Structures are given as C-alpha cells and as structure tokens.
Amino acid sequence: MKNKKRLNIAIIGLGNIGSYLYQYLRTNKKQLFKKNNIVPHVIYVSAKNKSKKRSVKIKKSMWLNNYMDATKNKKIDLIIELIGGSEGAAKKLVFSALKNKKHVVTANKALISKYGDKLSKIAEKNKVNLEFEAAVCGGVPIIRSIKESLIANNIKSVYGIFNGTSNYILSSMDKYNFSFKEALNKAKELGYSESNPKSDLNGSDVSSKLKILSSLCFNSYINHNIYVEGINEVDHIDIANANKLGYKIKLLGLSEIKNNKIIQRVHPCLVNKSSYIGSIDGVLNAVIINGSPVGQSIIQGEGAGPEPTTSALISDISSILRGNIKYPFSISDKERKRIKFDSIINQNFSAYIRLDVTDKHGVLSNITKIFANNKVSIKRLIQNPYKSKKFSSITIITHLAKDINLMKTLKQLKNKKFIITKPKLIRIENK
Amino acid sequence: MKNKKRLNIAIIGLGNIGSYLYQYLRTNKKQLFKKNNIVPHVIYVSAKNKSKKRSVKIKKSMWLNNYMDATKNKKIDLIIELIGGSEGAAKKLVFSALKNKKHVVTANKALISKYGDKLSKIAEKNKVNLEFEAAVCGGVPIIRSIKESLIANNIKSVYGIFNGTSNYILSSMDKYNFSFKEALNKAKELGYSESNPKSDLNGSDVSSKLKILSSLCFNSYINHNIYVEGINEVDHIDIANANKLGYKIKLLGLSEIKNNKIIQRVHPCLVNKSSYIGSIDGVLNAVIINGSPVGQSIIQGEGAGPEPTTSALISDISSILRGNIKYPFSISDKERKRIKFDSIINQNFSAYIRLDVTDKHGVLSNITKIFANNKVSIKRLIQNPYKSKKFSSITIITHLAKDINLMKTLKQLKNKKFIITKPKLIRIENK
Numbered sequence: 003m004k005n006k007k008r009l010n011i012a013i014i015g016l017g018n019i020g021s022y023l024y025q026y027l028r029t030n031k032k033q034l035f036k037k038n039n040i041v042p043h044v045i046y047v048s049a050k051n052k053s054k055k056r057s058v059k060i061k062k063s064m065w066l067n068n069y070m071d072a073t074k075n076k077k078i079d080l081i082i083e084l085i086g087g088s089e090g091a092a093k094k095l096v097f098s099a100l101k102n103k104k105h106v107v108t109a110n111k112a113l114i115s116k117y118g119d120k121l122s123k124i125a126e127k128n129k130v131n132l133e134f135e136a137a138v139c140g141g142v143p144i145i146r147s148i149k150e151s152l153i154a155n156n157i158k159s160v161y162g163i164f165n166g167t168s169n170y171i172l173s174s175m176d177k178y179n180f181s182f183k184e185a186l187n188k189a190k191e192l193g194y195s196e197s198n199p200k201s202d203l204n205g206s207d208v209s210s211k212l213k214i215l216s217s218l219c220f221n222s223y224i225n226h227n228i229y230v231e232g233i234n235e236v237d238h239i240d241i242a243n244a245n246k247l248g249y250k251i252k253l254l255g256l257s258e259i260k261n262n263k264i265i266q267r268v269h270p271c272l273v274n275k276s277s278y279i280g281s282i283d284g285v286l287n288a289v290i291i292n293g294s295p296v297g298q299s300i301i302q303g304e305g306a307g308p309e310p311t312t313s314a315l316i317s318d319i320s321s322i323l324r325g326n327i328k329y330p331f332s333i334s335d336k337e338r339k340r341i342k343f344d345s346i347i348n349q350n351f352s353a354y355i356r357l358d359v360t361d362k363h364g365v366l367s368n369i370t371k372i373f374a375n376n377k378v379s380i381k382r383l384i385q386n387p388y389k390s391k392k393f394s395s396i397t398i399i400t401h402l403a404k405d406i407n408l409m410k411t412l413k414q415l416k417n418k419k420f421i422i423t424k425p426k427l428i429r430i431e432n433k
Numbered sequence: 434m435k436n437k438k439r440l441n442i443a444i445i446g447l448g449n450i451g452s453y454l455y456q457y458l459r460t461n462k463k464q465l466f467k468k469n470n471i472v473p474h475v476i477y478v479s480a481k482n483k484s485k486k487r488s489v490k491i492k493k494s495m496w497l498n499n500y501m502d503a504t505k506n507k508k509i510d511l512i513i514e515l516i517g518g519s520e521g522a523a524k525k526l527v528f529s530a531l532k533n534k535k536h537v538v539t540a541n542k543a544l545i546s547k548y549g550d551k552l553s554k555i556a557e558k559n560k561v562n563l564e565f566e567a568a569v570c571g572g573v574p575i576i577r578s579i580k581e582s583l584i585a586n587n588i589k590s591v592y593g594i595f596n597g598t599s600n601y602i603l604s605s606m607d608k609y610n611f612s613f614k615e616a617l618n619k620a621k622e623l624g625y626s627e628s629n630p631k632s633d634l635n636g637s638d639v640s641s642k643l644k645i646l647s648s649l650c651f652n653s654y655i656n657h658n659i660y661v662e663g664i665n666e667v668d669h670i671d672i673a674n675a676n677k678l679g680y681k682i683k684l685l686g687l688s689e690i691k692n693n694k695i696i697q698r699v700h701p702c703l704v705n706k707s708s709y710i711g712s713i714d715g716v717l718n719a720v721i722i723n724g725s726p727v728g729q730s731i732i733q734g735e736g737a738g739p740e741p742t743t744s745a746l747i748s749d750i751s752s753i754l755r756g757n758i759k760y761p762f763s764i765s766d767k768e769r770k771r772i773k774f775d776s777i778i779n780q781n782f783s784a785y786i787r788l789d790v791t792d793k794h795g796v797l798s799n800i801t802k803i804f805a806n807n808k809v810s811i812k813r814l815i816q817n818p819y820k821s822k823k824f825s826s827i828t829i830i831t832h833l834a835k836d837i838n839l840m841k842t843l844k845q846l847k848n849k850k851f852i853i854t855k856p857k858l859i860r861i862e863n864k
Contacts, residue, residue, distance in 0.1 A: 026585070026726070036764045037584055135582075141727050143582030150581070151566075151574030153468055154457070154747030281712065295457070295740035296572050300733040309726035316585030326757040333467045 006035060008043045009323055012072040014095060015084030016049035019109060019136075021058045022308035023082070023315055028058075034316070038323035046072060050085075073098040080105040080322055082315065088112035100124040100132060107318040109136035109311055115210035119223050119338075122330040132330040133318035138211045139164055139287040141303030141310030146317060148218045148291070149332050155293030157219040159258035161433070164211045166285035166305030167195040167202035168233050168253045172270075173283040175241045176250060182237055194285050194306070204232035205253065205268040212255035216266055219291065220259055220341060221333050227343035231269035240356060240426060243397050244272050247354075247382075250280045254431060263344035271431040272354050279433050290433075347406040352381070355398040355408075356426040357415060361387060365420045369396070372418075376411040378403040393422060399430070437466060439474045440754055443503040445526055446515030447480035450540060450567075452489045453739035454513070454746055459489075465747070469754035477503060481516075504529040511536040511753055513746065519543035531555040531563060538749040540567035540742055546641035550654050550769075553761040563761040564749035569642045570595055570718040572734030572741030577748060579649045579722070580763045586724030588650040590689035592864070595642045597716035597736030598626045598633035599664050599684045603701075604714040606672045607681060613668055625716050625737070635663035636684065636699040643686035647697055650722065651690055651772060652764050658774035662700035671787060671857060674828050675703050678785075678813075681711045685862060694775035702862040703785050710864050721864075778837040783812070786829040786839075787857040788846060792818060796851045800827070803849075807842040809834040824853060830861070 011027070013020055027034075027044050035041045047060055048069035066072055072081050073095065081099045083106060085092040092113050099106050101124055108114065114121070114134045125132040135145045148157070163169050170192075171185040180188065186203075189195040201207040209230045217224045233253050244251050249272040257266045273280045278300070282288045287305035292298050304310045321328075331338060359365050366385070373380055382399040400408070408427060415425045442458070444451055458465075458475050466472045478491055479500035497503055500522065503512050512530045514537060516523040523544050530537050532555055539545065545552070545565045556563040566576045579588070594600050601623075602616040611619065617634075620626040632638040640661045648655045664684050675682050680703040688697045704711045709731070713719045718736035723729050735741045752759075762769060790796050797816065804811055813830040831839070839858060846856045 022726075030585070034584075036768045037760070141730060143578055143730070146582045147574055147578070150752065151577045151748045152744065153465075153751045154461070154744045278712065281709065293744075295453075296744035297735045297741055299572060299574070300731075302731040302733070304728045310728055313583065313585045313724075313727035317582045320584045321581065324757060324759065326755060328755065329468070337467045 006041045007039070008041045009079045010077050011042055011044045011080045011082060011319070012046040012048070012066070012075070012078045013044055013082045013084065014048045014069045014072060015086070016047060016056060017084065018308045019311050020049065020084040021056050023084070023312050024060070025058045026312050026316065034320060034323070038320050040323040042319055042323060045077060046075065048072065069095060070098065073102045073104060078104060080107065080319070082319070083108040083110060086110055086112070088116040093117065096121060097124070100128060100130060103128045103130055105131045105322050107133045107315055107322070109134070109315065111137040111207070111210040111214065115213040115224060118214065118217070118331070123335045125330050126335050129327065131322050131327060133321060134214070134330075135318045136311045136314035138214055139289060139303070139305050140307065140314050141305060142287050142289055142301045143314065143317060144215065144289045144301055145218065146321075147299075147301060148215070149328060152291065152293060152296060152299060155296050157291055157293040159256070159292045160215050160219045160289065161254055161256040162289040163252055163279065163282050163287055164208045164255050164289070164305070165202055165253060166287060167199055169282065169287075170194050170285045172233060172236065172241070172251055172253065175238050176245060177283070179238065203234050205230040208253060208255040208268045212257055212266055212268060215289070216257040216264060218332055219257070220264060220339070221337070222264065222339040222341045225264050225266060225341060225343055227345075228266040228268065229346040230267075233270050235426065236270050236428070239395070240428065243356065244354065247399065248275050249273060249430070250275050251428060252279060252282070254279070256431070259341070260344065262341070264341045265344050265346065265349060267346050270428050272428055273431050273433055277433055347404070347409070349405050350402045351405055351408065352402050352430040353400045353408050354428045354430060355400065355412070357396040357398070357421060358423040359394050359396060360420045360422060361392050361394045362420060368418065368420065369415065372414050373400075373411055376407045376414070378407050378411050437472045438470070439472045440510045441508050442473055442475045442511045442513060442750070443477040443479070443497070443506070443509045444475055444513045444515065445479045445500045445503060446517070447478060447487060448515065449739045450742050451480065451515040452487050454515070454743050455491070456489050457743050457747065465751060465754070469751050471754040473750055473754060476508060477506070479503065500526060501529065504533045504535060509535060511538065511750070513750075514539040514541060517541055517543070519547040524548065527552060528555070531559060531561060534559045534561055536562045536753050538564045538746060538753070540565070540746065542568040542638070542641040542645065546644040546655060549645065549648070549762065554766045556761050557766050560758065562753050562758060564752060565645070565761075566749045567742045567745035569645055570720060570734070570736050571738065571745050572736060573718050573720055573732045574745065574748060575646065575720045575732055576649065577752070578730075578732060579646070580759060583722065583724060583727060583730060586727050588722055588724040590687070590723045591646050591650045591720065592685055592687040593720040594683055594710065594713050594718055595639045595686050595720070595736070596633055596684060597718060598630055600713065600718075601625050601716045603664060603667065603672070603682050603684065606669050607676060608714070610669065634665050636661040639684060639686040639699045643688055643697055643699060646720070647688040647695060649763055650688070651695060651770070652768070653695070653770040653772045656695050656697060656772060656774055658776075659697040659699065660777040661698075664701050666857065667701050667859070670826070671859065674787065675785065678830065679706050680704060680861070681706050682859060683710060683713070685710070687862070690772070691775065693772070695772045696775050696777065696780060698777050701859050703859055704862050704864055708864055778835070778840070780836050781833045782836055782839065783833050783861040784831045784839050785859045785861060786831065786843070788827040788829070788852060789854040790825050790827060791851045791853060792823050792825045793851060799849065799851065800846065803845050804831075804842055807838045807845070809838050809842050
C-alpha cells in the first residue's frame with residue numbers, strides 16, 4: 003500500500019486500550035482503506051513505561067523519545083491521546099497538538115468535560131478535527147449520532163446509564179444478593195472496575211459524560227453546574243426495599259432544558275422494574291434522547307473495555323480519514339449558547355426515604371409532623387421491626403415535593419435522637 | 434444568507450413526508466448552515482398532483498414543468514426522491530439523476546433493495562452521494578451507524594423489528610385482545626398504516642429493509658435470496674397461546690453469516706416476553722447488531738411517519754452539505770463481496786405448532802407418529818377441548834429440528850382428515 007494516500011498517526015498511551023487499538027490498526031489497515039480511501043498508518047507511539055510487557059510487539063524505531071515530540075513532528079497528521087486524566091501529560095499533549103494543527107482523537111472524558119470548550123476553539127481556528135466518541139460510553143456511538151445522525155433535531159433531554167461499573171454493582175446486588183463490597187470486588191475481579199474505582203462510584207465519571215452530552219445536545223458551552231451523588235451509600239437493604247416496591251436502583255445521568263434553563267444531575271434513582279431503563283443490567287450503557295422531530299431515540303451497548311472503545315476510536319479515525327471536518331461540538335464556537343442553569347433544589351421529585359429508628363412511643367407522630375411542616379406529603383409508609391432488636395426500619399415513598407423541602411426534611415430528621423443511622427433518600431424517576 | 438455557499442435542492446414528491454421536509458428545510462435553514470457551513474436551499478419541487486391541497490405553501494416559480502427536468506437542470510446539486518416504488522417515475526428519476534452527477538437522497542426502500550447495486554455503481558463512478566437513511570426505520574439511524582459509527586466492526590448478524598404497522602397490530606392484539614382485523618383498522622385509524630397495508634402485512638417491507646441492512650453489514654452485494662412470511666395468518670388464539678407460554682409474537686427480520694454463507698429470513702417469531710426484543714411494542718422499531726470488536730449494539734426509535742423520516746433525510750442532506758463523500762454501500766463496488774446463501778430449510782428451529790383436530794380416539798397417537806417419523810421431537814404438548822364443540826386445540830412446542838423436517842411434518846398433518854383447520858407453525862427465537 004505504498005503508493006496509496008496515507009494519514010500518519012501517533013498513538014500516545016499504550017495501556018489496554020492503546021495496545022488493542024494498535025493491534026487493530028495493524029490488522030485492519032486494508033479494510034479501513036477500502037472504506038475510507040486513505041490508509042491509516044501508525045508511525046509513532048509513546049507510553050510512560052516503554053519497557054512494560056505488552057500484548058503487542060512494537061518496533062524500536064516507532065518509539066518517540068518524548069511524547070511531546072509528536073506535536074511538532076511534521077510527518078504526523080493525527081495524534082491519538084490515550085493517557086487519561088484532565089491535567090498533566092494529557093492536557094499538555096492535546097493543547098499542543100491542536101495548536102500545531104494536528105487532528106486529535108481522544109477517549110479522555112475528564113479532559114474534554116473540563117477543557118472541551120477551549121480545545122474546541124483551537125481546533126476550529128486551525129481547521130483540524132477534535133473527536134471524542136470514545137470518551138462517552140464506548141460501545142454506544144452517541145456522540146456521532148448526536149452530531150450527525152440526529153443533526154435535524156431540537157433536543158430537549160438526554161439521560162441514561164453511562165457507567166458500566168456502578169451499573170454492574172447495583173445489578174449484582176439486586177440479582178445475586180451481594181453486599182456493596184462483594185459486588186465491587188466481583189467487578190474488580192471481572193476487570194469491569196479500575197483498581198481505583200473512585201470516579202465510578204462517586205458519580206464523577208457520569209458527571210463528565212453528562213456535561214459533554216448536554217453541551218452537544220443543547221448546542222451550548224459546557225455547563226459545570228451539576229448535581230452529583232454517587233452510589234457509595236446505597237446498600238443491599240435499599241436494593242431489597244426497592245425490589246419489594248416494584249423498583250430497581252440505577253445510577254442515572256439526566257440533563258434537560260426547562261424554561262430555557264439547563265438542569266444537570268447525576269444520582270441514584272428508583273426506576274420502575276418493567277421500564278426500559280430498569281432492564282439495562284450489568285455493564286451495559288444506554289442513552290435516551292428526546293428530540294423533535296425524531297421523537298425518542300435510544301442507543302444501547304457495552305460501556306467500556308478495549309473492544310467497544312476501539313470501535314469508537316476507529317469511527318473517529320475513519321471520519322478524519324474521509325476528511326469529514328466538523329466542529330468538535332457540532333456548531334462553531336461563536337454560535338454556542340450560554341444557557342443559564344437551574345438548580346436541582348427547585349425541581350419536584352417523588353422520593354424513597356429510609357429511616358432506622360428506635361422503637362419508641364410517639365416516634366412515628368414525630369416523623370410525620372416533620373414531613374408535614376416541610377410540605378412533603380407521604381404516599382406510602384411501611385414500618386418493619388428489625389429482628390431481635392429494639393429498632394424499626396421505616397420506608398417512605400413521598401408524593402411529588404420540592405427537592406429543597408425533601409432535603410430540609412432529611413436534615414431535620416437527622417438530628418433527632420430516635421434516628422439511629424443517617425437517613426437515606428433516593429429520588430424516583432418515572433421513566 | 435445570499436453570500437453564503439449554497440447547495441441547491443429539488444424535492445420530487447410532496448406527500449406527507451415531502452411536505453414536512455419542505456417546511457423543515459424552510460424553517461431550519463440557519464441552524465443547518467451553522468452546523469454544516471453550507472446553506473441547504475430548496476429551489477425546485479415537483480409532485481404528481483400540483484393542485485392538491487397541501488399543508489405548505491409553495492411559490493409557483495418553484496414548480497418544475499416535469500419532474501425529470503430536475504436531472505438536467507444545471508442549478509440543482511441534490512435531488513430528494515420521495516415518489517416511492519421500485520419502478521416507474523422513481524426509478525427513472527434516480528438513475529437519471531446519478532448519471533447526470535446529481536447527489537441523491539431517497540427514502541425509497543423498494544428501489545434501493547432492488548436496484549441499489551446498480552445505482553451505487555453509477556454514484557461511485559460519478560463521485561456523487563446516494564444516501565438512503567430514511568429507507569430503513571426512519572427514527573433509527575441505523576444506516577449511518579453501520580457505515581460510520583460501527584465502521585470498525587466485523588458484523589456477524591443483524592436482526593430486529595423493522596415494521597411499525599405490523600408490530601402495532603401484533604402488540605395491540607396482545608395488549609387489548611383485538612382481533613387481527615380490529616387491530617389493523619385501529620392502525621389505519623391512527624395513521625400508522627397506509628391505505629394499502631399489503632407490504633406491511635406480507636413481510637415484503639421488512640424484506641426490502643433487511644436486504645439493504647445485510648448488504649451494508651456484510652460488505653456484500655444485495656442478496657435477493659430471502660425467506661419471507663408475513664403476519665397475515667397470525668390470529669388472536671396464537672397470540673393468547675404464546676402469552677400463556679411466556680412468549681410474545683413479533684415479526685422479525687434476521688440476517689446472519691454462518692459458515693461463510695448468508696441466511697436472510699423474515700417471519701413471525703415467538704420471543705421471550707422478558708427479552709429486549711419482546712419489550713418493543715407499538716410502532717417502535719429496533720435494530721440489533723452483533724459485531725467485533727463492539728459486541729452487541731442496539732438502536733431503537735420510531736419507525737415511520739413524517740417526523741422521524743425527516744430526521745433521517747436531514748442527516749443525509751447534512752452529510753452531503755459537509756462534503757462527506759462515501760460509497761453508498763460503505764465500500765467500493767469492486768470490493769463488495771458475493772456471498773453464497775444458505776436456505777432456511779437447512780437451519781434448526783424450535784417451533785410452536787397449533788393444530789385444530791376432531792376429538793376422536795387415536796388422533797394424538799397419529800399426530801405424534803408423524804412428528805417422530807420426521808425426526809421432530811416434542812418438548813411440550815397441551816391439548817384443550819374447544820368449548821361446546823367436538824374439536825380440540827393442540828399446542829405443541831418442539832425441540833430444535835431442521836426446518837425442512839418441520840415443514841414436512843406440517844405438510845403431512847395438513848392432509849389428515851382429523852385436522853380441521855390449516856395447521857400453524859411459528860418459529861421460536863431465543864434472543
């Protein structure tokens with residue numbers, strides 16, 4: 003393929019994903035040429051630990067002395083950033099690459115959600131592509147779908163399950179009766195979770211993805227106002243309670259435009275067992291978009307791992323091969339809107355509340371009074387004594403109430419002597 | 434927007450979809466320019482009945498004298514064909530347009546599934562785009578997903594629900610206990626079904642879509658070998674029987690590569706009630722793709738109607754606006770494969786069989802003997818007498834058996850005197 007037109011690529015970062023991608027590009031060069039008319043040709047690589055044992059063999063001559071050399075090397079057309087993290091090496095590399103008029107493909111959600119606006123402006127100015135399909139739900143081609151397939155639509159809301167690890171944990175607590183810790187260990191054992199799963203569990207991974215999606219859906223700058231709550235505090239009693247009431251607990255990311263304001267939130271939700279979103283178990287991801295004229299569009303696939311991520315990276319690389327130059331965020335920087343945000347505290351939710359109380363006279367009357375004072379009305383209340391203890395568990399489902407009032411109720415309950423563990427609240431989503 | 438770069442468009446065919454698209458392009462010109470940097474400018478239209486009352490007002494000067502004038506008019510860059518049908522005006526228009534180096538966007542599944550190979554060759558030769566996202570499941574952006582988002586993948590199978598009308602009929606027979614006729618009338622009343630729903634009911638609409646999808650998924654020429662069976666013979670007793678056994682009846686299109694051969698089939702299937710595909714009710718469409726490295730990817734959305742179809746048409750138009758030239762079937766004509774087909778008769782299925790019999794001595798023994806002789810073994814058999822009649826209904830679920838043996842069994846049963854209505858067979862898909 004020496005006489006064919008080529009696009010020269012440098013892969014920076016050779017972990018599981020980088021190695022898989024390198025191998026894929028080696029073995030599928032011909033097929034990609036057939037579809038895009040230009041040969042994707044990896045000429046350089048770089049990684050933190052050059053001597054680390056890898057599944058792929060790489061010629062010595064392909065290693066860059068320093069990863070930053072890629073941004074100035076005239077032979078290189080496209081840099082694929084697979085270092086990760088919003089700061090440090092990844093940030094330095096991508097800013098410099100775009101400034102030096104290299105196309106960039108990245109799987110880095112932390113970087114894009116933090117510096118996407120700035121990076122996009124540089125890419126646009128220099129007429130190069132900045133593509134990040136792999137940054138949001140690898141096996142779910144949602145970025146390209148919003149930017150190209152659903153380009154006609156005025157999108158009003160986007161939501162879904164964007165983190166495979168936390169979804170695996172919640173599903174297996176439900177399915178196999180695992181404790182949180184058992185489920186997390188199983189996720190690690192199966193390679194679903196990173197050695198440090200903090201960002202999976204505390205919601206920040208979903209938060210990054212949701213910010214990127216919102217910005218694309220609403221043609222706006224990235225909005226950093228977002229309510230984020232992870233799954234750290236969900237335990238198997240909540241899962242069992244939800245189950246009895248006909249619900250499942252899912253960590254959702256939800257973003258919508260309401261009265262010309264954006265509301266972004268990430269938190270565990272009780273969803274109907276028989277709903278579509280309730281059926282997404284294990285490491286699957288699903289993204290639901292409501293737009294006009296298309297109506298509701300759903301895309302579902304595997305969320306993470308080298309295979310689906312490579313599928314996403316190759317779609318970005320192919321788009322660049324075909325010369326399909328697009329604005330990184332769908333429209334020109336100067337056309338992107340600044341949308342005001344509305345806080346979650348002004349929204350109305352029905353909620354599941356769980357209280358562990360001492361089993362004394364007057365407790366229930368005390369509790370219901372606090373609810374009433376805060377204008378939160380109770381739809382359902384189930385009180386069960388704990389076996390062989392002087393405690394009771396009270397499960398409450400509320401009617402729709404302002405989030406701020408739900409929070410006040412919780413805060414006031416927390417300080418009461420008859421409350422023996424931190425009260426729990428999980429919002430209900432009728433999706 | 435007079436000084437901006439423009440792409441001049443002619444819309445041929447102004448039914449519900451053409452009128453909606455015309456209106457959409459008028460009101461969203463600016464937004465589409467923002468995203469694609471070129472203004473989509475409709476300069477001509479044509480339709481069979483010029484004086485028909487339409488929801489849109491069109492200036493007299495925009496009407497072509499003859500629709501075929503569009504193909505020679507030097508001002509026109511892109512022709513949108515919304516006439517429909519595989520022959521006649523649509524065929525003449527699209528062949529001539531591509532020969533005259535006009536880009537073509539069409540929603541015509543009958544035309545593409547029949548003449549797609551020839552048309553694609555002309556488009557490639559003349560370096561123009563032939564796009565047909567709207568031809569397959571309007572609100573499900575499956576064509577662009579296969580060609581671009583999932584470009585990395587070696588796809589082994591594609592299946593799903595591709596016809597909203599038939600799915601609405603089957604779902605509402607199940608949900609509301611409608612007879613077939615009642616359900617069909619309701620579909621017509623709600624505007625889901627065309628005045629002549631023949632191609633929805635006999636499977637030919639799904640067949641056209643499946644041929645197109647197979648060809649894209651497997652990088653092959655369109656293969657016209659396909660087994661097609663519609664939903665005409667499914668009645669509410671079958672629906673009720675399926676329900677009792679934990680199944681739903683769905684009209685599926687299924688295509689796969691097995692031992693380097695292609696198997697394409699369209700027929701009603703019993704699918705597990707709790708499966709994903711079993712949950713797709715009403716007019717929804719869903720497409721499931723299994724590929725490597727992505728794993729399983731699912732896209733779901735509304736199947737038909739002016740709104741989702743316009744969403745699909747606009748994505749095609751935008752791709753052309755951006756100059757994203759692609760082969761219509763993903764790869765060059767000379768690279769497309771000819772894949773041998775394998776007939777459904779060689780495949781193995783578990784099946785639901787329903788027999789109405791006279792309630793006489795020895796009938797069951799007679800029946801089971803026929804099954805045994807044809808190497809079809811019975812997994813489950815339920816015999817119920819019809820109320821106040823001398824007939825019984827026998828429902829059988831078979832173990833896996835060769836399709837040809839199932840057919841022989843059915844044929845032999847059909848001729849028996851104790852069989853009072855035409856025996857029914859519906860294959861079971863464990864998806």
